[in-house]
Amino acid sequence: MAMVKYWGDEKHADAVYAVYLKKVRYVPPAGYDGVPRYRAIDPDRPQLHCPSPGSDHLQWESVKERVIKAGTIEKLVESLVASDGTMDSRHFNVFFATYRAFAEPTDVLDRLLRRYESLEEDVNINTSALVIQNSIRSILICWLDMYSEDFYDPSCDFAMLTNLLDFGQRCKLSDLRAKSRKLLERFKHIQEEGGMIASLPSLDQLAYAFGYDAVEYSKNPQERVKMFDVGNENCVQIAEQLTFWDAELFRELIIHQCQGCVWSKRHRLGNEKVYTVKATIDQFNAVSQRVMTSIVLPDCRPEFRAKIIAKWIDIARELRALKNFSSLKAVLSSLQSEPVHRLKSTWALVPSRSMAQFRDLSSIYDMDEEGDERNARRILEQEGTAKSSPLRRPQLVQNCRRTKSDVNLAECQGTVPYLGSFLTDLTMIDQAAQDFTEDGLINFEKRRKEFEVLAKLRLFQSAARAYHIPMDRVFCAWFHFLPCLSEKECFTRSLEVEPPPLVSTPDLNSHHNTSSISNGNLSAASKCSTLSRFFNTTRLGDESGGLSSAQPTSSYSLSQSSCVDHVLETGDILAIDADVSKETGNFEEWIDGRVDGGPPGPVIFLEFFCFHCFHFRLVISLLYSQDVLAGSYVYIGCHLGAPFIVFPSL
Numbered sequence: 063m064a065m066v067k068y069w070g071d072e073k074h075a076d077a078v079y080a081v082y083l084k085k086v087r088y089v090p091p092a093g094y095d096g097v098p099r100y101r102a103i104d105p106d107r108p109q110l111h112c113p114s115p116g117s118d119h120l121q122w123e124s125v126k127e128r129v130i131k132a133g134t135i136e137k138l139v140e141s142l143v144a145s146d147g148t149m150d151s152r153h154f155n156v157f158f159a160t161y162r163a164f165a166e167p168t169d170v171l172d173r174l175l176r177r178y179e180s181l182e183e184d185v186n187i188n189t190s191a192l193v194i195q196n197s198i199r200s201i202l203i204c205w206l207d208m209y210s211e212d213f214y215d216p217s218c219d220f221a222m223l224t225n226l227l228d229f230g231q232r233c234k235l236s237d238l239r240a241k242s243r244k245l246l247e248r249f250k251h252i253q254e255e256g257g258m259i260a261s262l263p264s265l266d267q268l269a270y271a272f273g274y275d276a277v278e279y280s281k282n283p284q285e286r287v288k289m290f291d292v293g294n295e296n297c298v299q300i301a302e303q304l305t306f307w308d309a310e311l312f313r314e315l316i317i318h319q320c321q322g323c324v325w326s327k328r329h330r331l332g333n334e335k336v337y338t339v340k341a342t343i344d345q346f347n348a349v350s351q352r353v354m355t356s357i358v359l360p361d362c363r364p365e366f367r368a369k370i371i372a373k374w375i376d377i378a379r380e381l382r383a384l385k386n387f388s389s390l391k392a393v394l395s396s397l398q399s400e401p402v403h404r405l406k407s408t409w410a411l412v413p414s415r416s417m418a419q420f421r422d423l424s425s426i427y428d429m430d431e432e433g434d435e436r437n438a439r440r441i442l443e444q445e446g447t448a449k450s451s452p453l454r455r456p457q458l459v460q461n462c463r464r465t466k467s468d469v470n471l472a473e474c475q476g477t478v479p480y481l482g483s484f485l486t487d488l489t490m491i492d493q494a495a496q497d498f499t500e501d502g503l504i505n506f507e508k509r510r511k512e513f514e515v516l517a518k519l520r521l522f523q524s525a526a527r528a529y530h531i532p533m534d535r536v537f538c539a540w541f542h543f544l545p546c547l548s549e550k551e552c553f554t555r556s557l558e559v560e561p562p563p564l565v566s567t568p569d570l571n572s573h574h575n576t577s578s579i580s581n582g583n584l585s586a587a588s589k590c591s592t593l594s595r596f597f598n599t600t601r602l603g604d605e606s607g608g609l610s611s612a613q614p615t616s617s618y619s620l621s622q623s624s625c626v627d628h629v630l631e632t633g634d635i636l637a638i639d640a641d642v643s644k645e646t647g648n649f650e651e652w653i654d655g656r657v658d659g660g661p662p663g664p665v666i667f668l669e670f671f672c673f674h675c676f677h678f679r680l681v682i683s684l685l686y687s688q689d690v691l692a693g694s695y696v697y698i699g700c701h702l703g704a705p706f707i708v709f710p711s712l
Contacts, residue, residue: 069126077133078503084125132503135165139173142201147193149200158209159516160509163323164497167212171222174198175229182233199235202226206241211316213245216253220246259337263310265345268535269542290356290544292369301380303537304349304389308478309526311342312388315481317519321512322492325485342481346392352544353396354552358405358559359545367559368411371397375416378423385445385477387438394424401552405560435483446477447525476528479519487515 065085072079130141130153138157144150161170178198184191206213206226213222223246230239252261316338319325328336357370374393381390396402397420403409412420430436495508547555 066127071131072128076503077137078131078499079128080131082127082129084127086123086125131507132499132501132505134503135169136173138504138506139170140177142174143194143197147190147197149197149204154201154204155517156506156510156513158205159318159513160321162318163321163509164504168222171225174202175225178229178233199238202238203241206245209318210245211258214249214252214258216249216257220249223249259334262314262338262341263307264341265307265348265538266542268533269538290370290373292366292373297373297376297380299534299537301377301384301386301389302531303534303541304377304381305384305386305478305529306531306533307345308342308386308388309476309529309531311338311345312478312481312526313523314338315342315519315523317516317523320481320485320488320516320519322489323497326489326492339481339485342388346388346481348541348546349389349392350396350399351546351548351552352541353393354399354401354549355545355547357396357402358552358555359547364405364408365411367405367408368413371402371408371412372416375412375420375423379419382423382426385475387442387480388478390423391427391480391482394420394427398424399549399552401549401556404556407560438480438483442477442479446479446522448477477522477525479522484515484519488512491515 067083067085069081069083072081128145130138133141138161141153142150142157144153178195181191181195185195213220213226215222223242226242227239227246230236230242252258255261319336319339324331325336325339328340333340353374357367357374360367360370374397378390378393378397381387381393409417425437426441427435427438491508491511495511496505497508499505
């Protein structure tokens with residue numbers, strides 16, 4: 063058992079250390095005849111050597127440990143080797159996961175090689191020098207194994223690997239030379255095949271590599287969208303194949319590309335610096351866009367569209383059971399997007415069972431008062447590294463044909479997290495802490511906080527290897543050739559499927575009835591349909607609805623027979639009274655053409671009105687000029703819409 067207590071900071075000109083006192087208890091191992099055995103922490107301290115049998119011995123020892131908090135690049139590289147000459151594995155993990163924020167790989171490599179060669183003369187007379195050299199050799203080998211992408215620099219003709227090969231030959235390090243040569247051959251082959259980006263698994267490339275050609279599929283998106291067959295009970299297979307591709311891309315993720323200082327500068331640095339992160343995000347967007355498109359694009363009845371939504375909910379339920387939180391988030395985000403969510407008549411036909419599942423799945427990503435998806439984080443921590451899902455596969459699995467992948471999934475199961483949450487955390491850390499201290503030293507505590515997030519990603523990468531799902535070639539072509547519209551295009555199509563509701567005529571029988579707006583909404587066209595530009599200067603008395611004295615008293619009543627050139631001011635109240643019971647009027651208005659989906663500019667709005675007794679007010683909330691009126695309807699004090707523009711009559 064070890065207990066650690068913070069002692070204080072130790073400051074130097076080139077480094078700041080946090081000092082901890084570590085209390086270690088030495089317990090005799092079982093079966094050693096009662097004679098205690100000690101681990102020598104420092105060979106120069108005789109009190110830690112094994113005592114003779116029967117003598118008194120030390121049971122507790124306080125050991126001072128130093129952890130670097132800030133320092134120069136030289137000190138940070140030097141700290142990779144601990145004070146006893148061994149490799150500091152904790153510092154190694156933090157340093158090599160984050161050092162790209164403050165140093166270049168070539169700089170770090172040169173410092174390590176120089177330190178190794180500086181100890182050559184002391185090896186024969188000092189054993190500690192040999193220990194340090196062995197530690198540096200271990201650091202270089204671990205670097206090649208864990209972060210090989212740092213050595214991929216075709217623009218410099220792989221100078222770092224060439225330097226390592228020469229170094230290994232000079233210092234007779236055969237293992238380092240062999241590993242460097244093997245990596246160099248692999249990188250040259252990758253360069254010939256198109257580079258690191260082209261080496262990533264791609265669903266689109268495989269669809270063509272397997273012989274599927276676009277000419278085999280209709281060029282009409284309306285025809286291709288029929289490929290999503292709601293009658294085919296293949297929800298399990300779709301969820302498994304989405305999980306296969308999400309897991310493939312997540313395993314290829316280079317975690318240090320997720321650093322806030324790297325990801326936030328992706329537009330300036332280029333896609334080459336974040337290509338694995340971009341591939342994961344592109345797959346997320348591909349799923350999201352295809353879900354939206356498959357719902358809004360078909361030319362069908364609302365009942366059939368509701369079946370499509372219900373099927374995607376079933377697929378989301380399967381993704382949850384597979385612990386694929388990436389595609390789960392993509393599907394739920396699509397179902398909650400504006401183009402899909404606004405289809406009220408379609409959602410009303412979705413079965414109650416599916417709606418209950420949808421609400422349950424959506425609650426995973428509910429935000430708390432601080433705007434954090436705390437529930438999603440809790441579920442990921444509990445289930446992320448478990449080898450199986452705590453959820454039972456739904457009854458839907460029993461109705462679908464069982465596949466080999468389904469049998470394998472019953473034995474062992476991985477996890478694919480939603481990457482967006484980690485990118486958000488890393489960006490917030492990058493923005494919250496400074497890169498350097500007041501003394502100009504590298505703030506390594508900031509990198510340690512980043513590593514806590516990056517380490518979770520690496521842990522989930524290991525968990526993602528637990529999936530055993532064979533790739534389905536037919537799915538690759540099916541998914542690739544599904545229509546994929548942008549969210550803007552989906553919204554335009556959604557308006558065609560279910561136009562926005564129109565405002566009904568105000569209740570004629572109830573002077574104070576404000577519930578006559580269809581579905582509680584106010585369309586842009588109806589906002590402008592009853593406006594006229596004919597005013598007189600009739601002033602309202604106490605009929606102003608109890609307005610306070612601080613409000614303006616100027617108001618105007620509508621009349622078709624009179625017109626004034628009164629200049630409206632912000633805050634003026636326009637009272638419109640119409641008492642033309644059972645008479646038909648013909649109003650001509652100039653409105654913004656965007657109201658009817660056309661280009662901006664004044665167009666004539668001509669519509670017949672059947673007038674009844676009603677009374678409402680128009681509050682002038684904003685004036686763009688003396689000739690352009692902008693405001694919002696207020697029926698007996700009830701606000702009904704946002705500011706809009708009505709062009710004056712000519």
